[in-house]
Amino acid sequence: MSKLTIALDIMGGDHGPPVTLPAALKAIQQHSELHFILCGKETLIAPCLQSLTTEQRERISIAHCEQVVEMGESPRSALRTKKSSSMRKAIELVDEGVADACVSAGNTGALLTLAFYILKTLPGVDRPALISMMPTVDHHKVFLLDLGANVNCTAEILFQYGVMGSVLAEQISGIQRPRVALLNVGEEDIKGNAQVKHADQLFRQAAEINYIGYVEGDDIFTDNADVVVTDGFTGNVALKSSEGLAKLVINELRQHSQANIFTRLMAKIALPLLKSIYNRVNPDQYNGASLIGLRGIVVKSHGNASSDAFYYAILEAMKEARIGVPEKIKNKIETVLLEQL
Amino acid sequence: MSKLTIALDIMGGDHGPPVTLPAALKAIQQHSELHFILCGKETLIAPCLQSLTTEQRERISIAHCEQVVEMGESPRSALRTKKSSSMRKAIELVDEGVADACVSAGNTGALLTLAFYILKTLPGVDRPALISMMPTVDHHKVFLLDLGANVNCTAEILFQYGVMGSVLAEQISGIQRPRVALLNVGEEDIKGNAQVKHADQLFRQAAEINYIGYVEGDDIFTDNADVVVTDGFTGNVALKSSEGLAKLVINELRQHSQANIFTRLMAKIALPLLKSIYNRVNPDQYNGASLIGLRGIVVKSHGNASSDAFYYAILEAMKEARIGVPEKIKNKIETVLLEQL
Incomplete structure (x- = not known):
């Protein structure tokens, strides 16, 4: 396979190098086409590369960065006062065409702001979106954004989010004419706020998009749609409230499991299953959420991610880089806009 | 206990009289202070009352209504063309002071529109809200609205929703100075849309309200707050997506339960527990959601409710009538508004 270069924000996340470096080492060992630019403090990174072979070591370069964007730091502060942060460097390498994609487990707000500021959006795209795959019944996947x-x-x-989501569902999941739906409070035409009703009309005019109309919150977890579109406020609340419910279920099962030998056995079987569902609903914990609509690829791993999760986020970045997701989105947006002329 | 009169929309819901009448009969048998006005088709209602004692029968009157608001009917059509519907009659009886509260399992949109149109909002309240209790870890309850x-x-x-929610948490759950929170996409001050940020300022100026700031979606199911306030779009999506996730969990556990004798045993214990959680997350299925901020009490039972659920909705209406929820909300809103002068 042809060479792929990924810039990693080694310092980002709740744990930083102890989580990100093992994931990077694993990836470099398993993918011979992969090259890394590790952004962060050289004194922390260099000693950890000694276990690699010379060939593997040669596929890694270190971009030393003095600064780290803190997890609680405001996006404004990250933008203004952290000009040599590892997060910013990783994005800049994508912008300069040196890296094909970047991955960070750092502060989401700062990452969004820096990526938007440095990479800019694609032509025809006003705003980037954070997108991830949600699990559904029958092991289907739904792309939810923003x-x-x-x-x-x-x-x-x-x-625009619907167009972008449609591209991801087609390119990443291989779905022909993905079904795109708008999240609403009812399926009837009269329901919803002004933006949603107007967006519904825009979708109906776009023959390029396989728009299926409104879906409700519970449809996020069914296979009624391949792409569910909503604003970032509602999408975030839907994601977090589902996570919250999953935690509640795990908690209740655990409490009940202490009653007797049967309930303890029940818990032994049910809890791992529930935790796997929880991890899938908390998708950036698993394979990362992508920031799309920009002129480059940015994958966000969860701040509290494990090495495994950070590794999956690297795989996601590799996949998007091979596909050339920004180019595919650009082409689709152009086609849709031309269609409307 | 002093006499309580509740108007029931007997025709409302997916099933109508076969579900609503048994609930009404059970309630009249169990609560000697209770009087009902049953709104609906007399020919359907009257024969079902024969099992009652004379004393019980005397506490029931029938308000014959020719029309029924259909489940899929638009609110506009319900308002304009169904002037003698059972739903409208039940609300009118509250407006006329004949009934202390009403209960319907009918079309939510129509119920909201008719109740708003007929009862009007309390002074200082611009819009009614639909509120219900969500389950949380440690068997605490959170009031979520709208x-x-x-x-x-x-x-x-x-x-205003925060003030109203605070009254319900205090009066219904008996919580002293209930903690009121705004639902947002992060806990930091800079997060959120313009309405939420402005509402945050209004709450901070109201010493009468125990405002604790922002919470995120997953906090709906923790005991970090007693009242969680959001707009009807986000609240509906949060509720429905949590329901969707609960269905997904039940579905996955059921699929896995077929593997062997241990997994079947697991399912036998875990599934009833999960279903009880699902019913609690789907709260109007359980004890009804209340429409608050109006000059009268309107309790909404789920369209697909069982007789048990409709019975619980009746109990909820009785509780709100005894407390005099609209009066309590009116007083609190007045106090808060005076404080701001």
């Missing part, structure tokens, strides 16, 4: 990049969405932005 | 009465909420409306 998960919180943009809390105020006009109808046009919602429409 | 669940879909009003998809576009200004900061002022969100603030």
Whole structure:
């Protein structure tokens, strides 16, 4: 396979190098086409590379960065006062065409702001979106966006999100003419706020998009749609409230499991299953959420991610880089906009 | 206990009289202070009352109504063309002071529209809200509003919702100085849309309300707050997506339960527990959601409710009538508004 270069923000996340470096080492050992630029403190990174072979070591370069964007830091502060942060460097390498994609487990707000500021959006895209796959019944997957990049969405932005989501479902999941739906409070035409109703009209005019109309919150977890579009406020609340419910279920089962030998056996079987569902609903914990609509690839791993989760986020970045997701989105947006002329 | 009169929309819901009448009969048998006005088709209702004692029968009157608001009917059509519907009659009886409260399992949109049109909002309240209790870890309860009465909420409306929710948590759950929180996409001050940020300021100025700031979606199911306030769009999506996740969990456990004798045993213990959680997350299925902020009490039972669920909705209406919820809300809103002068 042809060479792929990924820039990693080694310092990002709740744990930093102890989590990100093992994932990087694993990836470099398993994928011979992969090259890394590790952004962070050289004194922390270099000693950890000694277990690699010379060939593997040669596929890694270190971009030393003095600064780290803190997890609680405001996006404004990250943008203004952290000009040599590892997060910023990783994004800049994508912008300069040196890296094909970047991955960070750092502060989401700062990552969104820096990526938007440095990479800019694609032509025809007003705002980037945070997208991830949600599990559904029958082991189908639904792309849900926006998960919180943009809390105020006009109808046009919602429409662009639908186009972008459609590209991901087609390219990443291989779905022909993915079914795109708008999240609403009812399936009837009269339901919803002004932006959603207007976005519905925009979708109906776009023959390029397989728009299926409104779905409700519970449809996120059914296979009624392949792409569910909503604003970043609602999407974030839907994601987090589902996580919250999953935690509640795990908690209740655990409490009940202490009653007797049968309930303890029940818990032994049910809890691992529930935890796997929880991890799938908390998708950036698993394989990362992608920031799309930008001129480069940015994958966000969860701040509290394990090495395994960070490794999956690297795989996701590799996949998007091979596909050339930004180019595919650009082409689709162009086609849809031309269609409307 | 002093006499309580409740108007029931007997025709409402997916099933109508076969579900609503048994609930009414059970309630009249168990609560000697209770009087009912049963709104609906007399020919359907009268024969079902024969099992009652004379004393019980005397506490029931029938308000014959020719029309029924259909489940899929638009609110506009219900308002304009169904002037003698059972739903409308039940609300009118509250408006006329003949009934202390009403209960319907009918079409939510129509119920909201008719109740708003007929009863009007209390002074200082711009819009009614749909509120219900959500389960949390440690068997605490959180009042969540708005669940879909009003998809576009200004900061002022969100603030009024917080005041109303606070009254319910205090009066119904007996919580002293209930903790009121705004649902947001992060806990930091900079997060959120304009309405939420402005509502945050309004709450901070109201010493009468125990405002604790922002919470995120997963906090709906923790005991971090007693009242969680959001607009009807987000609240509805949060509720429905949590329901969807609960269905997914039940579905996955059921699929896995077929593997062997141990997994079947696991399912036998875990599934009833999960279903009870599902029913609690789907709260109007259980004890009804209340429409608050109006000059009268309207309790909404789920369209697909069982007789048990409709019975619980009746109990909820009795509780609110005894407390005099609208009066309590009116007083609290007045106090808060005076404080701001």
